[in-house]
Amino acid sequence: MTGRSAASRPHDWPIAVRVVDLGRPLNGLEDVVAYPRTRVFVQDEGIVLGSVDIQNLWQAVSGVRLRDALANGLAYAVLRRNLERRLGSVHQAALTADVSVSIVIPTRDRAEDLRRCLAALQAQESPRRVEIIVVDNRPGGLATPQTCAAFPRVLLLTEARPGLSYARNAGFAAATGDVLVAIDDDVTVPAGWLERLIAPFVRPEVMAVTGHVLPVELETESQCRFEAYGGLGKGFTRFEVDGAWFRSVRGAVPTWHLGATANAAFRASIFPDAAIGLLDEALGAGMPTGCSEDTYLFYRILKAGHTIVYEPSAWVWHRHRRDMAALEQQIHSYSRGHVAYHLTTLMRDRDPRALVRLGWSLPKSYLWRAYARLRGRSDYPLRLILTEVSGNLAGPWALWRSRRRVRRLGRSAPCLARDCRAPRATGESTGTHAVQMESPLTESPASQPALASLARPAG
Numbered sequence: 001m002t003g004r005s006a007a008s009r010p011h012d013w014p015i016a017v018r019v020v021d022l023g024r025p026l027n028g029l030e031d032v033v034a035y036p037r038t039r040v041f042v043q044d045e046g047i048v049l050g051s052v053d054i055q056n057l058w059q060a061v062s063g064v065r066l067r068d069a070l071a072n073g074l075a076y077a078v079l080r081r082n083l084e085r086r087l088g089s090v091h092q093a094a095l096t097a098d099v100s101v102s103i104v105i106p107t108r109d110r111a112e113d114l115r116r117c118l119a120a121l122q123a124q125e126s127p128r129r130v131e132i133i134v135v136d137n138r139p140g141g142l143a144t145p146q147t148c149a150a151f152p153r154v155l156l157l158t159e160a161r162p163g164l165s166y167a168r169n170a171g172f173a174a175a176t177g178d179v180l181v182a183i184d185d186d187v188t189v190p191a192g193w194l195e196r197l198i199a200p201f202v203r204p205e206v207m208a209v210t211g212h213v214l215p216v217e218l219e220t221e222s223q224c225r226f227e228a229y230g231g232l233g234k235g236f237t238r239f240e241v242d243g244a245w246f247r248s249v250r251g252a253v254p255t256w257h258l259g260a261t262a263n264a265a266f267r268a269s270i271f272p273d274a275a276i277g278l279l280d281e282a283l284g285a286g287m288p289t290g291c292s293e294d295t296y297l298f299y300r301i302l303k304a305g306h307t308i309v310y311e312p313s314a315w316v317w318h319r320h321r322r323d324m325a326a327l328e329q330q331i332h333s334y335s336r337g338h339v340a341y342h343l344t345t346l347m348r349d350r351d352p353r354a355l356v357r358l359g360w361s362l363p364k365s366y367l368w369r370a371y372a373r374l375r376g377r378s379d380y381p382l383r384l385i386l387t388e389v390s391g392n393l394a395g396p397w398a399l400w401r402s403r404r405r406v407r408r409l410g411r412s413a414p415c416l417a418r419d420c421r422a423p424r425a426t427g428e429s430t431g432t433h434a435v436q437m438e439s440p441l442t443e444s445p446a447s448q449p450a451l452a453s454l455a456r457p458a459g
Contacts, residue, residue, distance in 0.1 A: 012379075015039050015053075015218035022049075022078065026070070029061040040066070041214060042074055046192045047313045048212065049077040050236045077236065093202045094195065095179075097127040101198060102177030102268075106135045106159075106167035107185040108286075111143035113319065118151045120188040126195060133175060134185075135159050137167040137286065161409045163286035165279040165293045168261065169412035172271055172278060180268050182261040182294075187316040188216065197265050197314035205242070207267045207306035208298065210259025211314030212236065222327035223320040228380055229331060231320075234259055236312050243305035252342055252357035255298040258308055263316045264294065271415035275304045278412050282402035283340060289395070289402045290333025292341035299345060328387050335391025338362075340399040362392065 016035040020026060022044040032038045038054045038061060052073035054061055070078070103121065107114050114134070121132055132154045136144045139158035148156045159170040172180050179198050183189070193211070200206045213232035218224050234257060246253055270276045277300070284293035298308060321327050342354035370385055372378040 012037055013218065013221055013224040015224055016056075017041070017215060017218055019043060020066070020070075026063055026067050028063040028066060029056075031060075032056055033058055033060055039218065040069070042070060042078075044078075044081055046190065046196075047081075048214070048236065048315050049081055050074045092199050095128075095198050095202050099179060099198070099201070100129040100177040101126070101131075101179045101181060101194065101265075102171075102175030103130065103132045103181040103183065103194075104135065104168055104171030104175060105133065105183055105185050106137055106164055106171065107144055108137045108167075109141060109143060110185050111147045113186040114144065114147050115150070116188050117183070117185050118147070118154060120190075122151060123191065124189065124194045125191070129177075130194070131155060131175065131177060133157060133171045135167040135171045137162060137164070163281060164284040165281045165287070166409075166412060167286075168284075168293075169278040169281070169415070172268075173413050173415045175268065178268055179265055180271075181265045182263075183316065184262040184318075186319045187213070187262055188319075189316050193314055193316060197263070197311060200309040200311055201265070201267060203307070205307045206240075206309055207270050207301050208308045209265045209314070210234070210308070210310050211263040211316060212312040213260065213263050213318045214315055216317035216319050218320075220322045222322060222324045225324075225381070225384065226320045226327055226330070229384070232260055232262055232318055233315075234310055234312075238310060238312055240307055240309040241302060242307040243302055246299075246302035249353065250356075251361060252345070252353045253299055253302065253351075255295040255302070256292075256338065256341075258295075258298050259310055261294040261297075262318060263314065268415075270301060270304075270306070273304065276300045278415055280344065281406045281409075281412060282399065283337060283344065285333065287402040287405065288398035289337045289340040290335075290391075290398065291337030292344075293337075295341050296344055299341075299349075303349065328384065331384060331387050332391040332394075335388040336395045336398045339392045339395025340402070343396060343399055 014035055016029075016032040016038040018029055018032070018038060019041045020043070022042065029038060029040075036055070036057050038056050039051055040054065041051045042049050050073070052069045054065070054069050105114070105117060118132070118134075124130075132151075134144070134148050134154055134156050136156065136158045138144075139160055145156060148154045155174070157170055157174055159167045168182060179201055181194070181197065197209055197211050200209045212234065215223060215227055215231065218227065241258065271278055276297070279293045280296050281287070283289050283296055284291060301308060321330055339358065342358050345351040346354040366385060366389055369378065369380065370382065373380060373382055373385065
């Protein structure tokens with residue numbers, strides 16, 4: 001046996017993350033001897049079809065074992081992909097090149113993450129006009145301006161009011177694109193991501209598109225636990241929901257299953273609509289509520305009768321938090337925000353279905369998960385379940401504090417209809433550094449060092 005014995009290590013982490021392409025020979029994985037387990041993402045022409053986990057126990061994975069694992073775990077997905085190719089339905093209709101795009105990236109003192117994100121965006125290829133907007137949510141430091149200075153086609157804005165919703169709203173209000181893309185500064189995008197994400201907007205009823213989010217690494221306990229918690233991705237199967245689905249749900253509308261603004265796109269016309277509007281400033285990171293600004297935006301889009309598409313082919317890499325303290329804080333925030341979301345739909349939208357989630361299905365799920373853990377059917381830690389419960393209980397107080405803070409700080413500037421916006425000249429400043437990107441995104445050699453740190457392909 002190569003490496004240490006299975007009995008010498010009690011945990012199932014770290015997990016190697018590798019990528020194989022069906023268009024290339026499936027060789028063995030020789031560089032996984034430091035890992036007890038390997039997660040292999042399988043892609044075809046840039047589309048990730050699924051993943052398989054291999055218990056390699058600190059040994060290399062042979063080509064035969066790799067092929068067997070793929071055949072056993074992903075046979076249906078591969079066969080379906082081949083059938084779609086034969087039928088000519090692999091490639092969906094493309095959005096016309098006259099549709100412009102704005103990509104909005106809020107950031108807060110994470111220069112290295114931001115640099116990787118911008119480098120990967122610079123490597124995208126698109127025939128359309130694209131602008132990239134970075135919103136500094138902690139202005140005054142040098143790290144973010146210096147990072148953006150290395151990417152001269154980036155528009156840098158500042159939003160001094162703390163809160164992810166404030167920052168993203170500032171970017172949306174300043175954006176000039178027909179489609180507004182939201183990503184986080186700790187994601188990295190692969191080739192072809194942008195065009196796959198915006199392609200569903202070829203249908204006029206589609207107002208939002210979300211994409212898959214994959215872990216770029218699973219090196220620590222916290223990163224593996226976050227994936228067990230649910231991660232940020234929503235699976236490899238495409239789906240869509242609309243106003244009819246919204247009205248048909250008997251319990252609380254589960255918009256948290258639709259994706260996240262770590263990887264999402266919106267038709268710009270929805271934000272001036274009074275029935276939808278911008279992100280709720282009282283929800284989201286940087287506020288006591290901690291999250292759920294995106295799930296409530298999805299709720300309002302569906303309530304207005306529009307369609308949301310989950311497009312897993314538009315996937316991104318995400319770098320999860322590396323230490324347990326940060327993970328527990330994140331899960332507590334998610335749990336506070338989850339309750340805050342339901343209370344918002346109950347009090348603001350008069351939707352009584354929130355009571356079903358708060359009073360029945362949520363407590364029931366915790367009891368069931370705790371029972372499964374105590375019976376040895378799950379290895380998800382009880383302390384994280386208790387962290388979730390604690391966050392839920394703190395949700396009402398967090399929402400009250402957030403609403404009070406928004407009243408003190410003020411609401412975001414309204415997002416004007418596209419036809420009402422004054423054209424912005426390149427370099428024009430409104431109290432911010434501004435450089436607009438007018439030419440199509442093309443691959444640049446400068447972006448390659450950042451991409452080398454992504455999950456390594458096999459072989």
